[in-house]
Amino acid sequence: MEIDYLFAIKVVSMILMFLMIIVVGNIPLRSTAFKGNQLLLELTGAFSGGLFLSVGIIHLLPESMKQFHLNYKSQEIESFEEFPYACLITVLSFALILYIEKIAFIHDHTIDENHSHQVTVINQQEIFGELECPETTKQQIPQISLKEQNEMQINSLTPYILQFAIGKRFMQSGIHAFFEGLAIGIEQQVPQCLGISLAVICHKWAEGLTLGLSFKKANTKIQSATIMIFIQGIINPLGILIGWLLSNQGYIITGIFQSISAGTFVYIATMEVIQEQFNKKSNSYYKMMMFLSAIAFISSIWKIEKLSF
DSSP: OHHHHHHHHHHHHHHHHHHHHHHHHHHHHHOTTOOOOHHHHHHHHHHHHHHHHHIIIIIIHHHHHHHHHHHHHHTTOOGGGOOOHHHHHHHHHHHHHHIIIIITTHHHHHHHHHHHHHHHHHHHHHHHHHHSOHHHHHHHGGGOOHHHHHHHHHHTTHHHHHHHHHHHHHHHHHHHHHHHHHHHHHOOSHHHHHHHHHHHHHHHHHHHHHHHHHHHHTTOOHHHHHHHHHHHHHHHHHHHHHHHHHTTSOHHHHHHHHHHHHHHHHHIIIIIIHHHHHTSOTTHHHHHHHHHHHHHHHHGGGGGGGSOO
16 A cells, blocks of 8 residues: 555656646746745745755665665674765765866856956946047047957857856756655655655745746747756656666665765755855744744654554
8 A cells, every 4th residue: 555655646746846847937937027926935945945954864864874774684794894885975975966066167157257247347338438429439449459359259248158057057956856856756665755755846846936037037038948947847757757766676776876865955955945045134033933844844754654554
């Protein structure tokens, strides 16, 4: 009977996550009067941060350690000889995502910052140039330096740089979505699977909304943005499906991927969601209450294990 509940949770999660990204992501693109509720976004973000952190540390990490322990036990290895591979893989997966997002693309951030400064200088020159008399302006046109010409060429690349930044964010979201789905798919216990699914679903609508708003601000064509949102929407179900296929491949495989998922969840919580929400000083106490309530919610999931499925 338990496998029926697992089947239902995973299938419903796949459908809900896909629909949430597709529907919510398209709202900012197709609605000219759309205005996001900032308070709701902040409270939901703080709540999902608590969910991700709790799921990673309270559920995924201990479960992965259990899988490695069962593997040692099946090979009749004494417990004092066990190395905490689950913890090591969790830390390494955290470090890998940190490298991909904060180091591998550091050159791009430098370019963007320099480009923003150059665009500001050029715009100021254009504004002040318009205030000058026509005769003065004509005299200054032949005197444009090579440096200024290069700056004007860089300014013409603004749309492309902005689109590249959106593509980078799209890739990062895709990596997160895949490992979120993987954590759901590989889980074999109903309560844990339910808790992880709820954590991801609570975060998914805000992710879709942010993605749609990013495309709108970048003036991305609706057709292109819709295709990218669709691709983003299928990544979670794809991760769930792959995790599902790997869930019966033995203790080691399950333990490794649960450890990777734990590192991913902790990274999303600490480096993105929590940091983003609590760097904003508005509604701090309400966000803290939502954050703690999420921890309490995930911590109480263990009681569900006492129920008969």
